[in-house]
Amino acid sequence: MGKIVALTYLSLDGVMENPTWTGPYFNAEHAAYAHDRMFSADALLLGRVTYEGMAAAWPHMEESEGQGAVRMNTLPKHVVSTTLQEAEWNATVVCGDLATEIPKIKDQYTGDILIYASGDLQNSLIELGLIDELKLWIHPVIVGKGKHLFPEGIPSTSWTLAGTTTFSTGAVVLDLRPANQEAQE
Template sequence: MRRVIVTEFLTLDGVYEEISPWRAGFTPDDGPFKRDELFGSEALLLGRVTYDGFAAYWPTATGAFAERMNSLPKYVATTRSDLEWNATPLGADVIGAVHGLKRQEGGTLLVYGSGTLVQTLLRHGLVDELRVMVFPMVLGRGRRLFAEGDTLQLTLKDSRDLGSGVLLLIYTPDAAPHLVPLLD
């Protein structure tokens, strides 16, 4: 059975959305972590917005990280049929498709960013590990990973100081989540 591992950049107040260049000025030493994470995965599971951004950048990037990023199969939360960059749409039933992927033999499905997809996966108990890079910034506005009323019990498995005040926190969900349903 495959595992779904999520990795998110968050502010202290839980904002994941790139509404400003809030990560600029921070230089965490996350290279080894990100490299090990990518090379330890068998496929990427991406939301449509993240896929569009990645597909615009990575195919022309160079180096070992880019080669690995480009070679991995990508599963995208969309019904679009015009995907390129080694990508397959998950279709209208994203939850069913991810359940199917998890039942397959194989390695880790890695989710980068993709906040709305992550919220959906968490709401359906499909996340096996949540890796959060917390940046020492409070924005006071922007899309947050968790909505008011969400509850989710987590167990801290590891933590690291990545420098620049950025902390890596690695959690596993303990039980079925109680998360507010998405409105969109």
């Protein structure tokens, strides 16, 4: 069974929106880390807005981005949406009850099913206990405004630090697992 792994860029103040502020912290270390995550994944799980943005950009990037873009374009994608009727870019639309549909997706794979950005989707899956891992890529910058990953009112959940990756630029990836996951394993 695959596992749902959410990989999200965050500022120190918890902003995830429009992460152009990550640019100064992106180097060869970051590229290798991102490459390894993508090439170890079996599929992507995306919210509609993230999917539409990525689907508009990635198919045109193979010449400039090489094998990373080829991999991104060929990975199976599952798009959670209540409004999208059909999807292209090697994608299927997921609608209906997430508590029922997400386990069906997990059953199709043995490796990671990555979520990039898609904050509303992440929060819905956290509330349902369906995220197996959070990889919060924290950048040493305060953005000051923008959409936060965890909105006010999200139910309290406990997480266990499973590891960290520290980059020379000061960015850190926190690898977090649901605290109750250890009790289940």
